[in-house]
Structures are given as structure tokens and as C-alpha cells.
Amino acid sequence: MTAILQTANLSKSFGGLHAVEAVNLEVERGHIHGIIGPNGAGKTTLFNLLTGTYTPSRGEIYFNGLSITRLSPERIARLGIARTFQNIKLFKYMSVLDNVKIGFHTQTETSFWDAFFHTSRFHRDERIAAQKGFEILTRVGLAKHADDLASNLPYGTQRKLEIARALATQPQLLLLDEPAAGMNPAETAELIDFIRKLNQEGLTIIIIEHDMKLIMNLCHRITVIHHGEKIFEGTPVEVQNHPGVIEAYLGKGRLNPSAV
Amino acid sequence: MASFKQKLVYFLSAIALLMFPWFIQNDYWLRVAIMIGLYIILASSLNLINGYTGQFNIGHAGFYCIGAYTAAILATRYHFSFWLLLPLSGIVAALFSILIGLATLRLKGIYFSMTTLGFSEIIRLTVLNWASLTRGPMGIPGIPLPELFGFHLASNRHFYYIVLALTGIMLFLSKRVISSRIGRAWIAIREDEDAARAMGVETFRYKLYNLIFGTFWAGVAGCFYAFFTSFISADSFTLDEGFSILAMVLVGGQGNLIGPVIGAASLTILPEIFRNMAQLRLVIFGAAILIMIYLRPQGLAGSSILSQKYHYPKIQRHSPPKHQGQQEVSP
Ligand SMILES: Nc1ncnc2c1ncn2[C@@H]1O[C@H](COP(=O)(O)OP(=O)(O)OP(=O)(O)O)[C@@H](O)[C@H]1O
Ligand SMILES: [Mg+2]
Numbered sequence: 099m100t101a102i103l104q105t106a107n108l109s110k111s112f113g114g115l116h117a118v119e120a121v122n123l124e125v126e127r128g129h130i131h132g133i134i135g136p137n138g139a140g141k142t143t144l145f146n147l148l149t150g151t152y153t154p155s156r157g158e159i160y161f162n163g164l165s166i167t168r169l170s171p172e173r174i175a176r177l178g179i180a181r182t183f184q185n186i187k188l189f190k191y192m193s194v195l196d197n198v199k200i201g202f203h204t205q206t207e208t209s210f211w212d213a214f215f216h217t218s219r220f221h222r223d224e225r226i227a228a229q230k231g232f233e234i235l236t237r238v239g240l241a242k243h244a245d246d247l248a249s250n251l252p253y254g255t256q257r258k259l260e261i262a263r264a265l266a267t268q269p270q271l272l273l274l275d276e277p278a279a280g281m282n283p284a285e286t287a288e289l290i291d292f293i294r295k296l297n298q299e300g301l302t303i304i305i306i307e308h309d310m311k312l313i314m315n316l317c318h319r320i321t322v323i324h325h326g327e328k329i330f331e332g333t334p335v336e337v338q339n340h341p342g343v344i345e346a347y348l349g350k351g352r353l354n355p356s357a358v
Numbered sequence: 359m360a361s362f363k364q365k366l367v368y369f370l371s372a373i374a375l376l377m378f379p380w381f382i383q384n385d386y387w388l389r390v391a392i393m394i395g396l397y398i399i400l401a402s403s404l405n406l407i408n409g410y411t412g413q414f415n416i417g418h419a420g421f422y423c424i425g426a427y428t429a430a431i432l433a434t435r436y437h438f439s440f441w442l443l444l445p446l447s448g449i450v451a452a453l454f455s456i457l458i459g460l461a462t463l464r465l466k467g468i469y470f471s472m473t474t475l476g477f478s479e480i481i482r483l484t485v486l487n488w489a490s491l492t493r494g495p496m497g498i499p500g501i502p503l504p505e506l507f508g509f510h511l512a513s514n515r516h517f518y519y520i521v522l523a524l525t526g527i528m529l530f531l532s533k534r535v536i537s538s539r540i541g542r543a544w545i546a547i548r549e550d551e552d553a554a555r556a557m558g559v560e561t562f563r564y565k566l567y568n569l570i571f572g573t574f575w576a577g578v579a580g581c582f583y584a585f586f587t588s589f590i591s592a593d594s595f596t597l598d599e600g601f602s603i604l605a606m607v608l609v610g611g612q613g614n615l616i617g618p619v620i621g622a623a624s625l626t627i628l629p630e631i632f633r634n635m636a637q638l639r640l641v642i643f644g645a646a647i648l649i650m651i652y653l654r655p656q657g658l659a660g661s662s663i664l665s666q667k668y669h670y671p672k673i674q675r676h677s678p679p680k681h682q683g684q685q686e687v688s689p
Pocket of ligand 1: 143
């Protein structure tokens, strides 16, 4: 088994609250790995640790075998981990295309000099950002919105743009935090197809989602988190038949057990 | 790229600006025009910082002051040429901004704002008290006239063309940076710093670049001012001056290049029209800001849409941008 991402004893506390507690996670390259758990379980905090947004209180994170535990978010992004945000964090007053162009920041190198004098490097970089950005927008079906302000898009479409922007960084590992939230069933079905296609093209994906149909449909493995701790890990079938998982959800009264 | 109509407008404005001194025989209005140019550089450079990365620099006058004193001291004591001092004053101002940036840009925005505010006052007080270097409250008189090919540039017309060229260069370079990878990174930082970092933007470094670029032009403006007035003193660089520049940015609208130009022009002309109320300058500016916040929070020139107007004119815009309001001016 070749793990693209591993955590050892990963923990984060806020004051006395153990938001993530001694989590050992192993995500295999090429997998779609689901993270589920009731509200406040610590799923988003886990993503924030993996991407360097939070510094762990304890524990280690390895990406491709190298420790990235204390690296900054921008370093981690450069290494090939991209993410979307649960509470959408688009660049609101930028156009849709410009949002995606930011994703090419690490792949371009225009300096002040290049910008002042429009050197060939400037033109090359602009061409990369515009062409590839447009390609990605076309893939997610947003090309016709290229010139719109990001904040003018409907909610579900904004989530698509977040994915497009993350893809622009050419990641090896993509973290999706509740990508289907706010999407209607048709959009969700489309999203499932799209995520599967990305995965088939070789992208490893970790996905947090409350939509169990999506999770069970897509994931190779699922990690269940409750009160910051990993309480179970297994295949979708195993997770569905595990009593502790149903209890965790029932305890929160969040999901209908038949849906799990 | 710019449409034909846009090009025509640029071309005609350029002609009008070049001809201006030949229509205006009145030296007084020529001086007002020069001051407008100076304030356009100051307001536009502040806007690069406040409007594009969303840092809130309150102490722009401090960098302006450093530029002016660098130029005045080196010109009167060591006979440096005006043309050398223009970039040099900018560089010295930018060096100070690096110190401030290194100390504060990793912290919450409020620390940066407070530091720039304090910095501006510290610079002014230092200038007032370090008499051996700055002649203290007496100021520095007798700053020589700039020379070009052995000619003294003495008339207001000459200074008008100098400031016109500086303003043009400043806006041109700003526009080019803004519509490049660097400018996109700046705006991304303003819009959402966490997201920018997640995209791999080294936000600290890019905020520092931004501060350096913005304060450089404040230093250049200071140098121009020193040579234009031939006398400078600490009185010209009070916090009030900083607030005035800030007011121009806010009234004109931050986050786009034309806003501060309009703001600088209107707030330079306004007190000239109400000359007998000169001591009310700041009150007028304050009122202007309040009226703007109430009526048009995005400023006279509207809000900031980076490049969508320039890069893809062929694509139909579906829903017209109906953004009301800039991101708020919270530090
Ligand atoms: N920056 C923070 N400061 C303090 N507490 C935090 C912070 N971030 C998260 N928490 C707390 O950590 C716990 C886990 O939050 P987290 O957002 O990771 O949950 P989640 O599993 O993503 O929940 P949801 O499904 O609602 O998104 C919560 O109790 C939350 O209040
Ligand atoms: Mg969450």
C-alpha cells in the first residue's frame, strides 16, 4: 500500500476543547477517501491541520513520506495539496476566470520587471493562466461565466468554482469540504460524476460530506470521526454495518439511521 | 485589450493634459494642477496598498516625509541631482517600509495600521528634533532647481510637465503590475488571505512587495515636492496630511486606478474654491468622506473589478456586476 498522506497522533486543541485528538489517518494514493462524522466532530479542523492553516498541538503529518507538519499553507499548496472551504472562500470581487488564474500562481513567475515591460515571460505566464484557466472552467461548465463576478454566482456554482480554483494548482491531493452542501440533487449527481472522473485521471481525493449517498457512492475508504477521535475506518459497506457509527449519528440526532 | 474608443479617450486626454499649460495663463491654477499631480501620485500609491491588498496604511505622510527630507538633505548638502534623487528618495522611503512590514505584516491588520500611524508621527518628530540633520523647526530652504541638459527648470510649466510625466509613469506601471500575476495575488490577499495561501500565494512576501511598491512612490512624491517648493519643513507632513491623502483615496474609491485620481483632483480643487475656509480643509474632507460613505460607499469611481473589463471583451457578461460597496475599510 502506498500512502500519499499519513498522520500520526495528530491532535489539535482549542483551550480545553480537543477538536482533533490523536488521529492516525492513512490515505492511499489513487483513492477517494471519505471523512464523516456529526457536526462539530472535528472534520474541518482536520483539513485545516493537513493544509497548514492550523498548527497541530501534537502529532505529525506526512505527505509522500515527507513531514509537512509545520509548513505554511502556501508551502503545502506548492507541494501539491489543494482544498476547498466549507464556508465558501472565493475571491468575491474578482471575475470567475481571475479566481482560477490565482491557481496558477505557483506555476508562473512574472516579476515586477516582467510586468513593467511585458517581457516574453509575462506573456507566457498570462497565456498559461488564461488558457489553462479557461480549460478548467470549461471542464466544470463555468466557461460562460468567466467574466462574471464570483460573488454573483449561485451558491452551488460557487462550490464548483472553488473546485476549479483548487484544480488550477495542479494538485496531487484534493481536499473537498462538503462540496455538495447547497447543491440540488441534479447538481449533486453531476458533482459525483465529476469527482469520480477526476479520481480516474489519477487525483487522490479526501472528501468531507454529510450527504451519505454521495459518500457511499464514491469512496474507497471512509474514516468516521466523533468528538475529534477516529472511531472507525473501513469500506462503505463496513461503515454502514458498524453499530458505533450509527450511534454517533443517532446520538446527535442528525441523520436518519436508514440513510446511513 | 483597450478598445478603439478607450484608446481615443486616452489619446485625447493626453493631448489635453499636454496642452493644458498653454491654455492656462494663470500661474495660480498651474500650481493647483501641479499639486493635483502630486496628490494623484500620493493617493494612487496609498491606494495600491489599501485598495489592493487591503492593508490599512494610515501613515502614508511618513513615507512622503522621508522622501522629501532625503531629497532636500542630499540636494542641499551634497548636490545630488534631482533626477537621481527621484528614485533614491523612493528607495529610502521603501526601505523604511520594509522595516515596518517585517515587523507587522505577519500580524493582524490592526498592528500594521497602528504602526504606520505611530511611524508617521515618529518620523515627523524626529525631523523636528534632529536639528543637526534636518535643521529642525526651521526647515530646509534653498533646495536648488532641477537641471536638465544644463538648463534650470524654473517655471511652473516645467514642474507641470515633470509631475505629469511622473504621474503617467506611476499609473502606467501600476496598471501593468495590477493586471499581472503580482496584482492578482495582491487582490486575492485582499479578498481572502486564507484562500490566497491555500492557492500557494506567499501572502507575507506579496504584502511586503506591495508595501515597498506603494511607499516607493510616496518617496518619489516627497522628492518632487521638495524641489517644487524649494523649502520643506515638518509642518508639511503631519498626520493631517496623511488623513488628507487617505480621504482622497476613500472619496475617489479604492481598489481601482481611476478612483484616487478623481479623489485627489476633487479634494485638491475643493479647498481652493473655498479658500476663505482653508483652515476647514480637514472638516471638508471629513464631510466628503461621510457623504461618500452614505451615498456611494464604493467611492466616486466605483468598485474594483480587476481585469474583467480588459481581458475578455468578447465574452458576454451575464449579470451586470451589482456589487455595492468595497470591502469595508476595517484595518
Ligand atoms: N478556530 C477555532 N477556535 C476554537 N474552536 C474551534 C475552532 N475551529 C473549530 N473549533 C471547534 O472545534 C470543534 C470541531 O469543529 P469543526 O469545524 O472541525 O467540526 P466539523 O466536523 O467540521 O463540523 P461540521 O460538520 O459542522 O462542519 C467544534 O467544537 C468547533 O467549535
Ligand atoms: Mg466542517
